[in-house]
Amino acid sequence: MRIDSHQHFWDPARKDYGWIDTLEGEAARRLRRPILPPELVPQLARERIDSTVLVQAAPSEAEAEFLLSLADEYDFIAGVVAWLDMEASDFEQRLARLQRRSKFVGVRPMIHDLADPEWMLGPSVRRSFGVLQARGVCFDFLVRPPHLPPMLRVLREFPELRAVLDHIGKPNIQARQLEPWSSELAAIAQHPNVFCKLSGMVTEASHTSWVPADLEPYVRHTLACFTPQRCMFGSDWPVCTLAGSYAQVIAALEQSLGPLELDRAALARIFGGSAAEFYRLGAT
Numbered sequence: 001m002r003i004d005s006h007q008h009f010w011d012p013a014r015k016d017y018g019w020i021d022t023l024e025g026e027a028a029r030r031l032r033r034p035i036l037p038p039e040l041v042p043q044l045a046r047e048r049i050d051s052t053v054l055v056q057a058a059p060s061e062a063e064a065e066f067l068l069s070l071a072d073e074y075d076f077i078a079g080v081v082a083w084l085d086m087e088a089s090d091f092e093q094r095l096a097r098l099q100r101r102s103k104f105v106g107v108r109p110m111i112h113d114l115a116d117p118e119w120m121l122g123p124s125v126r127r128s129f130g131v132l133q134a135r136g137v138c139f140d141f142l143v144r145p146p147h148l149p150p151m152l153r154v155l156r157e158f159p160e161l162r163a164v165l166d167h168i169g170k171p172n173i174q175a176r177q178l179e180p181w182s183s184e185l186a187a188i189a190q191h192p193n194v195f196c197k198l199s200g201m202v203t204e205a206s207h208t209s210w211v212p213a214d215l216e217p218y219v220r221h222t223l224a225c226f227t228p229q230r231c232m233f234g235s236d237w238p239v240c241t242l243a244g245s246y247a248q249v250i251a252a253l254e255q256s257l258g259p260l261e262l263d264r265a266a267l268a269r270i271f272g273g274s275a276a277e278f279y280r281l282g283a284t
Helices: 025-031 037-046 061-073 091-099 123-135 145-157 181-189 212-226 246-260 264-278
Strands: 003-007 051-055 077-082 104-107 138-141 163-165 194-198 231-233
Touching: 003 231, 003 264, 037 246, 051 061, 061 077, 091 104, 091 123, 123 145, 145 181, 181 194, 181 212, 194 212, 194 264, 212 231, 212 246, 231 264
Parallel strands: 003 051, 051 077, 077 104, 104 138, 138 163, 163 194, 194 231
Antiparallel strands: none
């Protein structure tokens, strides 16, 4: 099985995608429109991708229902990572309702859009992390480098939390900046329950002039920290189209992995096995 661990669908008519309204120019032309499964299906077929994990793109529980309804309709969607209000006093009850849906696989707040990098350390949010840990529910960390130190504090407090770092933590690839991202990534990787998505890299590079070689230092360091056993491919489609097509994103990752001379088993983990294990895809 080849699995894309990170892609999105949306319909701006739903009016809960605030970030879409801020887009301008080419970004608005590409993304401020309905983007739904029929557009992605032929691209998955061309790249031999069997299944995907559909990830939230709006901070609303109504969107979670919208995504789960798409997953019910389209078999290629193996799981849904949904938004849930981590500050809600009844978070556990809300989570329990989602857990009754067969394709619900995890929770993701949009941390990288929040003004306070230490939001995740608030008492109500930490209480919700405890619920996620106790229930064994996956958590996607959507963060930037300033959020990595507070993320480490969360991981130390909740050592059994099943977590994945989206987009390798969004380092500044365009500026070729490695520190402090590289040191903090290594510290995060010391937590054995944490996986990492090899995703979202092309949009952290120059949108118009990036080449696969720009990604190689970041891919190499991430693989050294997490090993293929805890790394998973994600396209971040359609956000990735700001910098490259679905096919170009896969080709760039494959080219970046080439110098590492990984065996077939390692590549199978990155392009499917790690996502299937982490999200328990297909589990009953």
